Amino acid sequence: MDSSGWAVGSRLGAVLIAVIVGLVGYAVWTFPSEFSGLSDHAIAELQHAGTSNPVTAVLLNYRSYDTLLEMAVLLLAVLAAWALVGGGVNEVCLVSEVSNPVLRGFVRVMTPLSILVSAHLLWLGDHAPGGAFQAGAILASAGVVLFMAGIDWSHKLPAWLERVLLTIGLFAFTGVGIVLMLTGRSFLEYPPATAKWLILMIEVFCGVSIAAALVSVFLGGRLRSRQTVLKKGS
Amino acid sequence: MDTRTFFLYAVAGVVLFGIGFHGILFCRNLVRKVLALNLMGAGIFLVFVALSTRAPSGTPDPVPQAMVLTGIVVAVSATALMLALIRRLYRETGFTELPCDLED
DSSP states (O other): OOHHHHHHHHHHHHHHHHHHHHHHHHHHHTSOSOOOTTHHHHHHTGGGTTOSOHHHHIIIIITHHHHHHHHHHHHHHHHHHHHHTOOOOOTTSOOTTTOOHHHHHHHHHHHHHHHHHHHHHHHHTTTSSOOHHHHHHHHHHHHHHHHHTTOOOSTTOOHHHHHHHHHHHHHHHHHHHHHHHHTTSOTTOOOTTTHHHHHHHHHHHHHHHHHHHHHHHHTTSOSSOOSSOOOTTO | OOHHHHHHHHHHHHHHHHHHHHHHHHOOBHHHHHHHHHHHHHHHHHHHHHHHTTOTTSSOOHHHHHHHHHHHHHHHHHHHHHHHHHHHHHHHHSOOBOOSSTTO
16 A cells, blocks of 8 residues: 555544434434333342342343353453463563662562452441452552562462363352252342352452463463463474 | 533543554554554543443433443453463564564
């Protein structure tokens, strides 16, 4: 493509962007300013949902299929990264020679604190903003920061444990659904009496899996770090 | 929430969407394309969250908020996949930019 073709293309692109943004903006502008949507239904059913946080109720009760498949999407991303990159630690981090003692000392304090905050958020999700995803993200950030500080905590992780950590959320979620089916209910239809504990159990396992998955994609698809970075062509 | 505040957030989301869309079309660097796609996603999430505050009861609609939470995780997964593809491309070819000429 010559330069004039590129100029025509970029002008067309700019027009296309302007048209699409204009249309979307117009659509947003003409929305009614008051609209209850599904919130009345969601809040009316809250007493049977096993949680007093409406967002958690939507995520893990009314629309638990979404969350189940979301766990599958996350696992698929890890598997794809595993296949494409094959693990190994990024060259820029995990260089213990350059990591400084202040960073290491800070990380020593922050890691237990992060784990505590993560557990707190998981429990908080029952009645306030929080839940498995937030908890998993904070737990994963603790793991990533450890690597950034040059502390390789996962290279001795057994291969089976790596796989269990990555998949336990999806398996626990599906398992709860299947057990509920065996008791004569439909898939993931929690009985109101035990809904709270089932949701909490699913959230604990999902939180662990989410954290493992996020650390894994950071490390190129493997939770178990490898000291040697794959060289080009190997 | 005040009506005008809702529109402010929603329009900001649409603008973010437009900036991201521009990046998708015009950035040749693949990492920038990934960033642009994430910016588009952030704009859409912002519109969704703004729309969820329109409930007359004052309590935000939990359904769009849960959808945004799901969307964030899917966006993270897609970003991870794209970055893994870019790392593999870099390992195979040494490039992270798309070629300038189509004939190359």
